[in-house]
Amino acid sequence: MKSFKTGGQAVVALHRKSAQLDAVASRASKNVAYFGVFQLGTPPKQFTGCFDTGSSDTWVPSTSCVNPSCMTHNRYSTTASSTFNATTHPFEITYGTGAVAGSVAYETLTMGSGDATIKVPHQGFGMVYDSSMDFLSASCDGLFGLGFPQLSNMRTLPAFFNMMTQGLLDAPTFAIYLNPNPAAEPAGEVQFGGMNTARFTGTVVWTPVIEKSYWTVALGGAKVNGQFVSLQATTAIMDSGTTAILVSATDAAAIHAGIPGVAYDRQGGYYSITGGCDSLSSLPDIAFVIDGKTYSMPPVQWTQSMQGSTGDATNQCISAIIPGGDDHSVILGDNFMRSWYTVYTYDIKTRTAYVGLAEAAAMAQ
Structure with missing residues (x-):
């Protein structure tokens, strides 16, 4: 009988899709960034997978799928x-953009490499x-879900929870690091x-998770340049599968109201930055108050550049805090x-979960 080690860690390097993401698509759906x-x-x-704390299912294309969106990716063969x-x-999942359908199976899943490797049997x-055409040019073959079991469309135990129940982890945590420099490679890492x-x-x-399907924490408002802004929203969801920061139209208006040089583009559905990306030094920090503590972002993080219609880079900048949520x-x-830097942990005995946050450090080149 094949044995698997008990206790361990695995680190997966993350890469970023090279093309800039369209702001409207960012608002409407999860993007494979x-x-x-x-x-x-x-x-x-x-396989390459999008590591998504906002989903709980892992899927890849099968060799039985001959759609163009499957044929452009690595496919799994049962034989x-x-x-x-x-x-x-069977299963069917519809996302903000795109849909997939297939059947559930079980397989040995391997994470990491070398000494930092974890094998998960019967995942x-x-x-x-x-698979719909939306996934044709996706940067990953499939999805790797990191949400809670309650969120699973397939009714399977997500890999992180499977690792814990089988005693494969040194600690019941996984952590996500995204490089503060959005143009850098590697773009980050996931550590189990x-x-x-x-x-x-x-x-x-550490902040308690108050609703265990998404990694949901208590939200107490926002701050713009240190000034408190009251929001309708009372919770925040940590979602590595969403490119931007998605808020309601009312909360978006409240956050941007006190920022000179930021105007709502009704046609685009986002807030544009007057003067483009060259004017970021004149913008304030924006923060969210989570469980009574303030987590701030500099202008370079709460904005993003736009592409021209031909794909050429332009000086246009928009706020990544997008209405429509x-x-x-x-x-x-x-x-x-x-x-x-975000850390996610779950205690199997007490069924309590926490999200840990610490200021992300620049990755040494």
Whole structure:
């Protein structure tokens, strides 16, 4: 019988899609901006996945899928692995943009490399047989869900929770680092079973998770240039699968109201920065108050550049705090996470969860 080690850590380097992301698409859906490598099967077959705290399912294209959006990616073959286990359970998932369908299977999942490797036997995942054209040019082959089991469309135990229940981790945590420099490579890393102290400064501050499907924490408002701004939203969701920061139209207006040189573009559905990206030095910091503590972002993190219609870079800058979200929650996506190293932990015995935050450090080149 094959044995697996108990206790360990795995680190997955993250890369970023090179093209700038369209602001309207960022507002409307999850975008595949950050991706890393994992393996499925015996022998292991490599896939790239978007590591998403806002989803709980892991899926990859199957060789049975002949749609163009599958054919442009690595595909999983049921006959190429000795540890494949089929089920008869179908699944369908519709995202803000795009949809996938297929069947649930179980397989050995491998994370990391060398001494920092974790093997997860009998991991549930989705074999995609049908994928919409939205995924044709996606930077990853599939999705790697990091949310809670309650959020799973497939009704399978997400990999992180499977690692914990099988005793495969040194600590019941995973941590996400996104490089504060959005143009740098590697763009960041996901670490399972521990934290990397070189990726943050100061101490990690722990905040209780108040709703265990998404990683949801209590939100007490925002600050612009140190001045408090009251928000309708009372919760914040840590979502590495969302590119920008998504808020309600009312909260977006409240946040931007006190910032000179920021105007709402009704046609685009975002707030534009007068003077473009060259004027960032004149903009204030924006912060969110989480569980009574203030987490600030400099202008370079709460803004993003736009592409011209031909794909050429322009000087146009917009706010990455985009209207169109829920009245009750703010989604803190990648723009926030480039300022704050996030750690996620769950206690199986007490069923309590926490998110830890610490200031992200620049990655040495």
